[in-house]
Amino acid sequence: MKKILGYCDDWSAVAGGRVAFKIGAYGPDRFEAALVRVVCGDDHPDRGLFHEEEIDAPFNGWHAAAAQPIDAGSRVIVPEAPALAGLESFTVQAWVFPTTPLKGEQGLVTQWRDDPATGFALMIDACGAAALRVGDGAGRVAAVSTGAPLAERRWWLVSAWVDAASGRIGVRQTPGATPLERHEATESAADGVFAPAPAPLVFAAFTPPRVGGSARCFNGKIDRPRLCAGVRSTAEVDALASSPAPTSAHEGVVGAWDFAQGIGTREVRDTGPNALHGETVNAPSRGCKGHNWSGREQNFAHAPQEYGAIHFHEDDLHDAGWETSFAYDIPPDLPSGVYAARLRADGDQSYVPFFVRPPKGRTTAKLAFLASTLTYLAYANYHWHHHEPFAEATEGFWTTLEPTDVFLQAHPEFGLSTYDTHADGSGVRFSSRLRPILNMAPRTPLWSFNADTHILGWLESQGIAYDVLTDEDLHREGAAALAPYRAVLTGSHPEYYTTPMMEGLQRYIADRGRLVYLGGNGFIWRCAVSDAMPGLLELRRAEDGIRYRGEEPGEYHLELTGEYGGLWRRLGLPPQALVGVGTVAVGFDRSGFFRRTADSEDPRAAFIFEGIGRDEIIGDFGFVGGGAAGSEIDATDPVLGTPAHALVVARSEGHSANTLLCPDEIGFTNTVMDGVQNPRVRADMTFFETPGGGAVFSVGSIAWAGSLPHHGYDNTVSRLTLNVLRRFLDETPFDMPPT
Amino acid sequence: MYEIDPARTDLIREFEAKPGGPYSAELTLVVNRLRLLPLAERHVLVCRKRGREWVLAKMPPRRGAPVALIEDHVFADYADAVREVFRRRWSAATGRGAGRGAAEG
CATH class of the missing domain: 2.60.120.200 (Jelly Rolls)
Structure with a gap:
């Protein structure tokens, strides 16, 4: 049972700024707080990957704890x-x-x-x-x-x-x-x-x-x-x-x-x-x-x-309204990174993560890690396994809850995720960061935030310096937030994008930027945020796609922006037109692996495979389904905008019968929609240059990040990723191939 | 809709031998059927210590009610925990036990 929980007033912090923490106790009368830098949150005892650094901070130490109620219901x-x-x-x-x-x-x-x-x-x-x-x-x-x-x-x-x-x-x-x-x-x-x-x-x-x-x-x-x-x-x-x-x-x-x-x-x-x-x-x-x-x-x-x-709805929640327990004035010289207030009380432990970017107007690395904070928010306090009878059949495994799930089930006042349904069966459209979020933390299952810490841990293991930016930074500042960086690296699952985010990323790529899309099921849903309703993400799951639940007909427009909601593939900027690939299938029971294609022999792609044999299997290992190609996977589609000169340098195989085409990929249900039978069920590892001297590299697989740490970060997935990043951080412009 | 034949205890043995699959075509039908039992009071697992400890549990009868942990069924091996979930659900679906005796018979 959880005994100590909290949240902070803003996830996107700046060195030199301030973050206020609101902590609530369930029993204890005091708690211990400590600032930690999050390096890798995978706490499986057999992997030896968990890594957090304790950082000196004025709030480190014991604090008085108090219960803080939540008055949910709109x-x-x-x-x-x-x-x-x-x-x-x-x-x-x-x-x-x-x-x-x-x-x-x-x-x-x-x-x-x-x-x-x-x-x-x-x-x-x-x-x-x-x-x-x-x-x-x-x-x-x-x-x-x-x-x-x-x-x-x-x-x-x-x-x-x-x-x-x-x-x-x-x-x-x-x-x-x-x-x-x-x-x-x-x-x-x-x-x-x-x-x-x-x-x-x-x-x-x-x-x-x-x-x-x-x-x-x-x-x-x-x-x-x-x-x-x-x-x-x-x-x-x-x-x-x-x-x-x-x-x-x-x-x-x-x-x-x-x-x-x-x-x-x-x-x-x-x-x-x-x-x-x-x-x-x-x-x-x-x-x-x-x-x-x-x-x-x-x-x-x-x-x-x-x-x-x-x-x-009786279970709507925007701002939990908790009192501030302590605040942290971020030193101007605190390195950019992912941090958390670690809370301990009576044998329980929780984290309140936040993201620190460099002081305004400065960069401290050539690489920016773009934390998928709006996707983290969309999944916040996810209850799908609690509410959906078909969840196990969809995911192909037996429900295995976390203690935090058990806590949330008995505490509906903590609110829902955009994957859930309200108590009356209607779909959840809002998710708020102004409440404790139990599944966005180190030491949670490998999904979204914690899956991305495999990437952070890998960056540390390779000695690659990086700054951290958030989706909110990209939303507010557009391409200007990314422009100072030689390359930008995504997380494993950058799914939810506002219009300014899509347009900002598109402009960054067009203006000589280099994007490494190190995930799958990215750039999928249009979502909305608004200064009029701070802390909220809004989603309307219009038309089709993997919606988890139906959207009310006639209510497909986002109230925060007035925009039509739904899949970006129907809204003028399909992910294939941004990063070359878009989601085709999902399957959670077992992941596949990549095999090099004939395109990988193109001299343009030589840098990607330095040190990797022509016939070497890539990623038949990993901590997400046992392979680097899986969970949610993306493929090219010229009709939807994959650039004509894009190279598919590797393609996945070995997918399971539970890996099925997405609804938006089929015109009619059939009996060959699975990864065993359908050739469309695949991840296309894709590379292309842009006219401005930039480039995009996409792995098209959520599971990729989970393979990076295999064998002490020494493996083909790690090597290939390092090859790409080294070239993308090199100032030498990429040349477009002759037409 | 497919219904499980309680006499097919060979399928219990198959599952017990390889709980992580892949399963035969017939066992796949059984597993899918067991995964569609009513959500209310469905047997599930709670991972209490990552990679080390799983507790058998029952989903609540309604939203907002607590998940019931069955504290006398704690497992140090995930495959063993899954076997117990399978046995519980087999019993719920067929009305017949799926314990060791059934599997042997």
Whole structure:
């Protein structure tokens, strides 16, 4: 069981800058912190590879530990305001699309305070029905329910009223249009008195109790919430529900929120007379289809009046909001590298990694290692094995969890990865770095971050100096972040790229840069980040590809940028047009190896194979599937943009029956999609020069990095990689071959 | 859909002899079937010490509930741990034991 965990405020740090660490304890009252430089995080005891360097730092030593809670679950909060505090008789309404109506009480529109019970709550009650609860703050609590469960994943117009004069309350639920089903409108009334609560107005949750208890978060979509003074007739409720914004024809409007405004930000705009604007909390999904989506438009920007919904989830999380436990002023002379705060308490150990680049305007090496931080983030707190019944059949092995997986399973408040589904089955679109991330650390399985430490360990073993940059640096600065470097080296799996990252890398390559793509399944998905929502990665898995889960039709546009999401191969810059290769297959049970091709005899490729025999098998060993070609593998495709002069210098063989073509590689399912039968299931090791004197070398295999450390870093994979890097770091321009 | 014939204890023996595969065509069907048992309360492993110690465990009946570690089934060898998972799932799928006696019979 985990006892000490933490995160930091920024992964991309600069020597001379500052990083703040937020540490939470599960039991211990103190912990020991130490700064370490991460060299190799592979802690398998038979390999002798694990390597971290303890570095002097002011925070090294013992600290007091404290529990730091996480209040997960998305909602909208409208601050307290006179217009809300003065409510007497009123009507509250919203379109709702419940995705787990039977999970228990869920707040829809609430202004509520427990102990003493005060305010009102339009809610879903324990039987799944629309209900209103009121409290007068003097011990009287009343509730009224329609008593009829709301049908799941159907739109309902729910409304409730309080009549202060008569001391009566009522609630009504009316089905949206469902031509093939019959759902009845239901209403009910009862006695009840109400006093406004000293609390904000909340959509999709309750204000949590001061001590214990939960926010009773709603799973599902809400569209067009409205609050009006007085008891409004059904006709008036319907009229207001069908109007994107209130007009002079609508009487008594206190607040009328339009969720289609402010998409991509935390802002929630009130179009009513009181400007009761609010903010989202914990990053619910916006740009979602409203109750009136016609299907004629797929882009929220083109038909905002049909995209008025926010999808809320009980397990959304943006900023855990933990208190800072200690901060680190990074010395200006701290070498660029991958570092971590190592935390120890009561026999448990955790790491909080961060990445240090040289002081601004300086480089300290000719080579930059581009850490795939957005990919690390996409996988953060991955739960796929917990939730997906087909996970074992997909990956071809028996589920073997880590202790951190066991911890996460019991702690859903730590949030999900973009590979997971929410509690209501909808796909996760956001991943946040502002929370403890248990699988991005040394001493974790060999994937993503920790797999990349095989590359770091190899660089150290060869004495190759390198600076570290992150995806965020490339996103912010584009090609300028890479331009000072003679060569750039990727990690084993640089999968997730924003548009500025793709364009920046493309420009770097075109402008005499040299890129060594030392991985597989790279440059695949368009993702988004935004200064308006710091710390978040957004993904919409549009169309097809290895999506892990379906994406909601009509919601393929990224809310943070407005861009169409999906695979880069469909978005104007296929990976084949960037690095020569793109993903064709995946298989996790066993990796293959490379065999040289006739292209490898081309004098242009001679430098790659110095010291390697013409018939020598390359990489029939390794710590990822036992070979250098596997896990996720890439091949050339001229149609998708592989340069005509690219050389495929080696090609993989030996793939398993569980290594299967990607969905985007097939037009129709068939019985020969596997690595035993299908010639397309292969990795193409590819090299090409660029007109600016630069070059690209791609291994097209995630498993490659796992073969570098074999036999004390002395092997053909290591030798070949070193050959490439030496030439790529040489100032001599590459010449384009004659056409 | 393929269903396992509980009488085919020869397949248990085949798995026990080579738990990491590759498997015969028939055993491949069995393994795939066992990997599609309901996720709730499916037997799995937890690696407690890298390369050294695995504990048998059961997935929870629902999201958010804890994984149950079966502390009296701790293995120092991964192949042995996998054999135990196979036996547990064989029993769950067929209603018949897959212990040593079954494999021998």
